[in-house]
Amino acid sequence: MTHTPTNILVTGAAGFIGSNFVHYWLGTYPNEKIIALDALTYAGNRENLDPVATSPQFRFVHGDILDTPLIEQLLVDEEINTIVHFAAESHVDRSIHGPDAFLKTNIEGSHSLLKAAKKIWLDGGVNDHRFHHVSTDEVYGTLTADEPAFTEQHRYLPNSPYAASKASSDHIVRSYHHTYGLNTTISNCSNNYGPYQFPEKLIPLVIANILDSKPLPIYGDGKQIRDWLYVDDHNRGIDLIIREGKTDNTYNIGGNNEWTNIDIVGLICTLLDEKFAHDTTMSSRFAKAPQNSGKKASSLITHVDDRLGHDRRYAINAHKIMTELGYNPVESFETGIRKTLDWYLSNEKWWRRIMDGSYQNWIGKNYK
Ligand code: NAD
Ligand code: TYD
Helix, strand or coil: CCCCCCEEEEEEECCCCHHHHHHHHHHHCCCCCCEECCCCCCCCCCHHHHHHHHCCCCCEEEECCCCCCHHHHHHHCCEEEEECCCCCCCCCHHHCCCHHHHHHHHHHHHHHHHHHHHHHHHHHCCCCCCCEEEEEEEHHHCCCCCCCCCCCCCEEEEECCHHHHHHHHHHHHHHHHHHHHCCCEEEEEEEEEECCCCCHHHHHHHHHHHHHHEEEEEECCCHHHHEEEEHHHHHHHHHHHHHCCCCCEEECCCCCCCCEHHHHHHHHHHHHHHHHHCCCHHHHHHCCCCHCCCCCCHHEEEEEECCCCCCCCCCCCCCCHHHCCCCCCCHHHHHHHHHHHHHHCHHHHHHHHHCCCCCCCCCCCCCC
């Protein structure tokens, strides 16, 4: 059965994927109203929503998903029939150093939203509703080099507190369909990259550190593999699932794009070396960069202690969403990574404010 979103509540809307989703949604469906909720933790940034702030279809609410009465009020007042739930603690390294916040937000917070949706939609007779839960491929655990990519049938075997908290919330979402009949869907996506990604994650961290001539920390041997997808390709997949996905179904989203960490870092180094070689303004804009003293960006690569419990390989089999819903990523890695690089070069103020602020970028990195 297809679902027709009218007014949509997006949680975690000031974070990386959430803010890109808001931009994507208002660009694609200018007549649909979007309520953007975010608690503005260290990872949430109101500025990420500035480009849509004056849209009459957009409202920002500074609030916490744990605040069930607030969510109930929003569902009623704004006549919301669709929730897209991104809000989470999302960084694996932080979950290793402090798991409590992950269990609180990702498990209890998701449950708070489900309770509100059940009360307002099910008890209130809103039949055409959809609760979409945004999850991760990390719930499936790790793969060896030869194992086939994760399908939706893969057993859950989460290894980090982050992955375990996401796995728990997936199960609770599923139980709200099975027990109460809430219309739910879940997507499990691979690693995203693109604009507005907080520079504690690998790709933006490496870009910012090269421009400031700081070490590029490679955990362990750097041969761990991740399957990278451009953020708007994730959002296109979520859009399809909300409208045409089957209730109580899980869809994997991925771009068939596996890279070792050391190769990704090497690629970003090469692309930035090329930028400095071809664009004469780069040297004055980024005076500290190694290219200005005749060095290559890769000279900054520094091996550090491995992450505890580090998953070796993630890979997504996206056959189900491709065949059932006609999904296909639009961006190739070549185009996506160049777009991302250009965004960080054009938005220095955005990432510099974070890098220069109170944000602790030591987490998980033991420089030798
Ligand atoms: P992010 O850390 O950039 O953003 C999370 C947002 O949630 C922040 O704006 C934060 O302020 C907000 N938030 C945190 N706790 C909240 C609370 N209690 N109430 C309201 N808002 C709260 O994360 P992201 O990378 O954009 O990830 C978004 C979602 O997508 C997460 O659920 C994550 O598990 C999932 N996901 C991420 C990736 C990835 O590669 N980044 C891949 C697959 C799935
Ligand atoms: P990250 O961006 O934190 O995403 P995730 O842990 O969710 O996959 O890390 C991507 C990969 O890069 C992961 O294997 C850990 C590795 N990594 C480093 O080697 N150095 C770093 O400084 C960071 C942040 C990550």
